[in-house]
Amino acid sequence: MSFKKIExxxxxxxxxxxxxxxxxxxxxxxxxxxxxxxxxxxFPPEVVLQPETTDxxxxxxxxxxxxxxxxxxxxxxxxxxxxxxxVFGGVCLDMRRMNHILDIDTDNFQVTTEPGVITxxxxxxxxxxxxxxxxxxxxxxxxxxxxxxAENSGGPRAVKYGVVKDSVLxxxxxxxxxxxxxxxxxxxxxxxGYNLTQLLTGSEGTLAVITRIVLKLVPxxxxxxxxxxxxxxxxxxxxxxxxxxxxxxxxxxxxxxxxDALTCAMNYYQSNTIAIPDDIQAHLLIxxxxxxxxxxxxxxxxxxxxxxxxxxxxxxxxxxxxQKQELWKLxxxxxxxxxxxxxxxxxxxxxPRSRLPELLQTVKAVGNKYGFKSVCYGxxxxxxxxxxxxxxxxxDKTWEEELPTAIREIFHYVHSVKxxxxxxxxxxxxxxxxxxxxFNDIQLGLMREIKKVFDPNGILNPGKVF
Amino acid sequence: MSFKKIExxxxxxxxxxxxxxxxxxxxxxxxxxxxxxxxxxxFPPEVVLQPETTDxxxxxxxxxxxxxxxxxxxxxxxxxxxxxxxVFGGVCLDMRRMNHILDIDTDNFQVTTEPGVITxxxxxxxxxxxxxxxxxxxxxxxxxxxxxxAENSGGPRAVKYGVVKDSVLxxxxxxxxxxxxxxxxxxxxxxxGYNLTQLLTGSEGTLAVITRIVLKLVPxxxxxxxxxxxxxxxxxxxxxxxxxxxxxxxxxxxxxxxxDALTCAMNYYQSNTIAIPDDIQAHLLIxxxxxxxxxxxxxxxxxxxxxxxxxxxxxxxxxxxxQKQELWKLxxxxxxxxxxxxxxxxxxxxxPRSRLPELLQTVKAVGNKYGFKSVCYGxxxxxxxxxxxxxxxxxDKTWEEELPTAIREIFHYVHSVKxxxxxxxxxxxxxxxxxxxxFNDIQLGLMREIKKVFDPNGILNPGKVF
Numbered sequence: 001m002s003f004k005k006i007e008x009x010x011x012x013x014x015x016x017x018x019x020x021x022x023x024x025x026x027x028x029x030x031x032x033x034x035x036x037x038x039x040x041x042x043f044p045p046e047v048v049l050q051p052e053t054t055d056x057x058x059x060x061x062x063x064x065x066x067x068x069x070x071x072x073x074x075x076x077x078x079x080x081x082x083x084x085x086x087v088f089g090g091v092c093l094d095m096r097r098m099n100h101i102l103d104i105d106t107d108n109f110q111v112t113t114e115p116g117v118i119t120x121x122x123x124x125x126x127x128x129x130x131x132x133x134x135x136x137x138x139x140x141x142x143x144x145x146x147x148x149x150a151e152n153s154g155g156p157r158a159v160k161y162g163v164v165k166d167s168v169l170x171x172x173x174x175x176x177x178x179x180x181x182x183x184x185x186x187x188x189x190x191x192x193g194y195n196l197t198q199l200l201t202g203s204e205g206t207l208a209v210i211t212r213i214v215l216k217l218v219p220x221x222x223x224x225x226x227x228x229x230x231x232x233x234x235x236x237x238x239x240x241x242x243x244x245x246x247x248x249x250x251x252x253x254x255x256x257x258x259x260d261a262l263t264c265a266m267n268y269y270q271s272n273t274i275a276i277p278d279d280i281q282a283h284l285l286i287x288x289x290x291x292x293x294x295x296x297x298x299x300x301x302x303x304x305x306x307x308x309x310x311x312x313x314x315x316x317x318x319x320x321x322x323q324k325q326e327l328w329k330l331x332x333x334x335x336x337x338x339x340x341x342x343x344x345x346x347x348x349x350x351x352p353r354s355r356l357p358e359l360l361q362t363v364k365a366v367g368n369k370y371g372f373k374s375v376c377y378g379x380x381x382x383x384x385x386x387x388x389x390x391x392x393x394x395x396d397k398t399w400e401e402e403l404p405t406a407i408r409e410i411f412h413y414v415h416s417v418k419x420x421x422x423x424x425x426x427x428x429x430x431x432x433x434x435x436x437x438x439f440n441d442i443q444l445g446l447m448r449e450i451k452k453v454f455d456p457n458g459i460l461n462p463g464k465v466f
Numbered sequence: 467m468s469f470k471k472i473e474x475x476x477x478x479x480x481x482x483x484x485x486x487x488x489x490x491x492x493x494x495x496x497x498x499x500x501x502x503x504x505x506x507x508x509f510p511p512e513v514v515l516q517p518e519t520t521d522x523x524x525x526x527x528x529x530x531x532x533x534x535x536x537x538x539x540x541x542x543x544x545x546x547x548x549x550x551x552x553v554f555g556g557v558c559l560d561m562r563r564m565n566h567i568l569d570i571d572t573d574n575f576q577v578t579t580e581p582g583v584i585t586x587x588x589x590x591x592x593x594x595x596x597x598x599x600x601x602x603x604x605x606x607x608x609x610x611x612x613x614x615x616a617e618n619s620g621g622p623r624a625v626k627y628g629v630v631k632d633s634v635l636x637x638x639x640x641x642x643x644x645x646x647x648x649x650x651x652x653x654x655x656x657x658x659g660y661n662l663t664q665l666l667t668g669s670e671g672t673l674a675v676i677t678r679i680v681l682k683l684v685p686x687x688x689x690x691x692x693x694x695x696x697x698x699x700x701x702x703x704x705x706x707x708x709x710x711x712x713x714x715x716x717x718x719x720x721x722x723x724x725x726d727a728l729t730c731a732m733n734y735y736q737s738n739t740i741a742i743p744d745d746i747q748a749h750l751l752i753x754x755x756x757x758x759x760x761x762x763x764x765x766x767x768x769x770x771x772x773x774x775x776x777x778x779x780x781x782x783x784x785x786x787x788x789q790k791q792e793l794w795k796l797x798x799x800x801x802x803x804x805x806x807x808x809x810x811x812x813x814x815x816x817x818p819r820s821r822l823p824e825l826l827q828t829v830k831a832v833g834n835k836y837g838f839k840s841v842c843y844g845x846x847x848x849x850x851x852x853x854x855x856x857x858x859x860x861x862d863k864t865w866e867e868e869l870p871t872a873i874r875e876i877f878h879y880v881h882s883v884k885x886x887x888x889x890x891x892x893x894x895x896x897x898x899x900x901x902x903x904x905f906n907d908i909q910l911g912l913m914r915e916i917k918k919v920f921d922p923n924g925i926l927n928p929g930k931v932f
Contacts, residue, residue: 107708107820108849130714152657163655165664166632170884179908185886187816188848189629191618191668192886192893192904193931194913198631198664202657219714242573248596248685248757291714295761350653354573382654383574418636420651420658427658438658442645446919447660453915465659 001462003070003088006046010069014049017059022050022097033074033092037139038082038430039345045072045092052097054172054180054211061209061459062178064091070462071176073205075115075147078139080335080346081428083151083204087463093209095146101125102212109217110169110186115146115210131217134161134252137424138332146210152202154424156253156287156331159381161218163424165201172212173200176455186214199450204426205461207454224252224289225296226324227303228274230313234258234282234376238357240310241284241380245353247306249299253287254381255331256356261338261377265330268337273326280313284380285331331377335386338375343391343399345430347407349414350423353383362413363387370406371398384423404433411437427465435466467928469536469554472512476535480515483525488516488563499540499558503605504548504896505811511538511558518563520638520646520677527675527925528644530557536928537642539671541581541613544605546801546812547894549617549670553929559675561612567591568678575683576635576652581612581676597683600627600718603890604798612676618668620890622719622797625847626755627684629890631667638678639666642921652680665916670892671927673920690718690755691762692790693769694740696779700724700748700842704823706776707750707846711819713772715765719753720847721797722822727804727843731796734803739792746779750846751797797843801852804841809857809865811896813873815880816889819849828879829853836872837864850889870899877903893931901932 014023024030025047034044051057064071070090077084086092099116106129113122119140123133137143137155147153149171154163161167170184183196190197200207231237241254257265259281266274288299304315318324338344351359360376363385367374372394378386387410391399411421415438421431435444448466451458480489490496491513500510517523530537536556543550552558565582572595579588585606589599603609603621613619615637620629627633636650649662656663666673697703707720723731725747732740754765770781784790804810817825826842829851833840838860844852853876857865877887881904887897901910914932917924 105818105820107712108818109711110818152655152661154655154657158655162632163657165661166628175908181906181909181912183909185816185881185904186818186884187850187886187889188819189618189620189624189816189845189850189889190886191620191629191814191888191890192897193901193909194673194916195618195631195664195668196909196912198661202661207660219711219716245575245685246573250685292761292764295758298758348657350651350655352571352574352576352652353654354571379655384653384655415651418652420653420656422657423653423655424657431658435659438651440647442641443647443649443659443662446647446662449919450660450916453912453919 001088001458003090004068006069006090010067011047013063014047014060017056018049018051024048024050033086033094036077036079036082036084038080041082041085043085043087044089045086046089048092048094050094050097054174057093057174057209057211058178058180060093061174061176064459065176065178065457068457069459071459072461073209075144075150076142078143079147079151079428080425081422082430083426083428083464085429087429095144098211104129106131110214111217112212112214113145115144115213117145119143119145119148126217127220130220132220133167133215133217135164135167138335145213149201149210149213150203150205151426152424154379154382154384156255156379158379159254160250160252165198167215168197168201168213169216170214171197171200171210173208173210175208176457176460188216204428204464206451206465207460221289222291223293223296224287225300226287226318226327227300228316228327229284229286229307230276230280231282232279232311232313234360235357236310237282237284238360238380240307241356242354243306244303247302249303251286251381252289253285255285256380257283257285257331257334257377258375260375261334262330264375265334265337268333268340269330271330274316277313285327334377335388338388338390345389345403347387347389347410348422348425349387349410349419350382350384351414351417351419355417355419356380356383356385359385359414363410366406366409370402372403372406382423383419408434408437429464432465467554467924469556470534472535472556476533477513479529480513480526483522484515484517490514490516499552499560502543502545502548502550504546507548507551509551509553510555511552512555514558514560516560516563520640523559523640523675523677524644524646526559527640527642530925531642531923534923535925537925538927539675541610541616542608544609545613545617545894546891547888548896549892549894549930551895553895561610564677570595572597576680577683578678578680579611581610581679583611585609585611585614592683593686596686598686599633599681599683601630601633604801611679615667615676615679616669616671617892618890620845620848620850622721622845624845625720626716626718631664633681634663634667634679635682636680637663637666637676639674639676641674642923642926654682670894670930672917672931673926687755688757689759689762690753691766692753692784692793693766694782694793695750695752695773696742696746697748698745698777698779700826701823702776703748703750704826704846706773707822708820709772710769713768715769717752717847718755719751721751722846723749723751723797723800723843724841726841727800728796730841731800731803734799734806735796737796740782743779751793800843801854804854804856811855811869813853813855813876814888814891815853815876815885816848816850817880817883817885821883821885822846822849822851825851825880829876832872832875836868838869838872848889849885874900874903895930898932
């Protein structure tokens with residue numbers, strides 16, 4: 001792929017549309033938009049554009065499409081698969097100024113928002129109206145809702161409430177030729193033509209630029225209870241996950257953390273909230289929510305009964321709002337904490353839930369074979385295990401040459417049990433080399449042709465997914 | 467569009483693949499497959515093929531694709547938009563022999579099934595394992611799960627559990643060129659490439675033939691309660707729907723029936739279960755489900771409190787399993803009952819829930835203007851109102867010439883409030899003329915191009931959707 005480089009006349013055109021202060025070529029903005037939260041990649045864009053309206057985006061895209069300039073849409077840059085990296089330079093379409101919540105429809109439990117709104121801000125705005133947008137990636141305090149839709153994000157509550165795709169009702173998007181369309185209707189059901197809404201959700205900015213999002217909301221659950229359960233065996237903790245569901249419980253979160261994950265988070269925060277005995281190997285963080293506290297206590301009791309079949313340490317029951325916040329803070333920071341200490345690669349494996357113990361064993365066995373260490377944690381209730389592979393003392397040669405082979409081995413296992421290589425982070429830039437493990441030429445061919453339907457010149461987020 | 471007619475050598479080829487008894491040209495089978503439950507259309511196929519395996523379908527499609535023979539996949543023929551009508555003749559791919567449930571995965575709450583399984587049979591099979599497949603169209607006693615996926619069906623429980631698309635995890639499909647692919651993974655979340663699973667769900671047999679389906683299940687709720695609430699005003703009944711949700715309740719069903727809908731069903735069944743006072747204009751059928759009977763009684767109490775703000779008649783609380791069955795039987799038979807008495811057209815309007823009273827008023831106002839009567843009922847909790855327009859004494863000229871104009875008027879209203887023209891029946895054959903109301907040339911162009919990606923020769927279910 002090759003694209004036209006940005007020249008003076010291109011900047012002049014962008015100035016006309018966006019005014020000077022939203023056409024940025026200063027080093028600080030170029031540097032900021034050259035990276036996201038994925039490893040240590042640096043791919044500087046040639047210019048950073050900050051549109052404020054759908055119409056501005058339409059004009060920018062039409063121009064870039066005609067002149068064959070690469071365009072990489074960027075949310076908050078919290079992605080973990082390199083989706084926002086401008087790997088071919090060109091335009092970074094920085095969505096941060098499209099940060100307005102347009103309408104909270106309390107009659108129909110819907111919110112219409114621009115893509116540059118921080119997910120947690122969106123959540124808080126609807127909570128004020130007694131409503132709940134339940135999808136909360138760990139980065140919710142900084143990520144944008146538009147990026148969440150583009151990557152089909154998940155997070156701890158997906159186990160009960162689903163991922164982003166389960167909340168998206170309708171999208172306004174701009175196609176590469178500048179056309180603006182809505183993908184569906186603002187209804188809870190829709191059997192009218194092909195499901196463009198679901199096709200665009202999770203398409204990682206490669207088909208169109210999302211400019212407005214209509215999300216389904218639910219009534220805000222008034223109560224929740226949270227427990228942290230220590231296990232003497234990580235494999236037991238994984239096995240316990242499935243038993244909880246088999247007993248008929250649907251927690252609103254069911255998170256797994258290896259010992260190292262939690263200790264790493266505590267060190268990073270210099271927190272000493274939790275005393276972890278030496279022989280504890282893993283924890284489950286379990287939340288139930290609803291409107292009836294009695295019922296929730298009953299559920300926690302039932303879950304505890306399930307867990308009594310396993311060797312667990314003393315269960316920590318979060319007594320106060322603050323204690324709940326503290327436990328969630330620790331869980332949410334694990335990724336950042338693990339990465340802080342070493343060069344790393346993060347994988348986002350997902351399997352049918354009952355395979356979780358086997359997946360963990362496979363990861364560790366492959367690690368032993370190739371000599372790498374990993375810290376595993378994630379959304380066990382969904383069968384979604386984040387595998388943070390840390391370089392530590394590994395020599396550069398092994399890291400660069402053998403690690404891809406080791407990762408392929410893990411992914412081949414995942415595929416063999418009908419799982420897949422990304423549960424919620426997306427393929428983006430870093431997982432592209434592994435797509436052949438889960439898709440053959442026919443499946444990839446269909447996807448490539450769909451890409452061509454939307455983006456015949458291939459200007460949108462080039463170098464991603466395929 | 468024109469297709470090659472079936473000739474002797476084509477039948478000879480089909481005989482080689484399917485054996486003689488599954489290549490049917492007898493009048494009875496041709497007649498059976500010439501119609502579905504949509505109005506009184508008759509489009510006979512030239513041959514009915516009854517494959518038993520994915521491989522047989524693959525060979526049939528590859529042949530038809532090469533020879534440009536039209537292929538119309540057929541489930542149980544219960545569709546209400548004419549999706550299974552072979553409007554260009556050719557092959558009817560009758561899926562009834564692919565009727566095996568392949569695997570009920572009680573560890574992961576998943577079922578893998580062939581498409582020709584009757585939906586209710588599938589539900590019963592998983593209930594035996596303590597699991598629940600919640601999507602139940604009114605035709606569940608005869609419709610096939612494959613047809614449900616093709617049309618993205620709904621039904622009364624969609625309000626709590628979602629429509630088919632919310633349960634589909636993975637599909638095996640055969641493309642028109644005979645290629646066989648899986649669309650995704652058997653996982654609860656998946657951020658790996660474009661969402662082919664969701665693109666194919668609801669694509670009405672126009673992109674590929676579905677041969678295996680992996681569905682997500684949930685634990686079977688042990689208890690449910692059901693009430694029938696009479697209203698003195700249909701508009702009040704519609705308005706009450708939204709109030710129930712605003713008060714924080716999520717019933718497992720919330721069905722609306724105009725007076726005529728229920729009386730029609732009772733007459734059809736010669737049932738006298740319910741005494742309907744003369745001044746009752748509509749009913750809501752409300753179900754709650756869960757595992758804790760106390761909680762459910764509390765919910766019914768709460769809902770009753772909400773309803774006390776409206777003028778309602780005496781609430782019927784279903785005391786026994788039999789009484790529940792009876793009420794559901796009446797609700798499920800409404801469509802069939804209304805159609806039994808007259809030539810009719812059935813519309814499947816859907817709007818944001820709070821617009822329901824306005825939608826009902828619009829339907830009635832348009833009816834008054836053009837002189838037609840309608841019986842309205844449906845899944846009010848989803849904002850999904852079925853409008854059965856009955857011909858009654860209307861003269862043929864008005865029925866044929868003016869009704870389309872009247873329907874357009876209703877659909878324009880629906881679109882103006884961000885609703886759409888089909889909530890769960892699909893576009894199929896009968897709603898095609900109205901697609902321009904909800905989609906412009908750009909949206910339709912994208913869909914047509916996607917169709918070409920999958921089916922470049924246009925052999926699959928031609929004459930549908932577009």
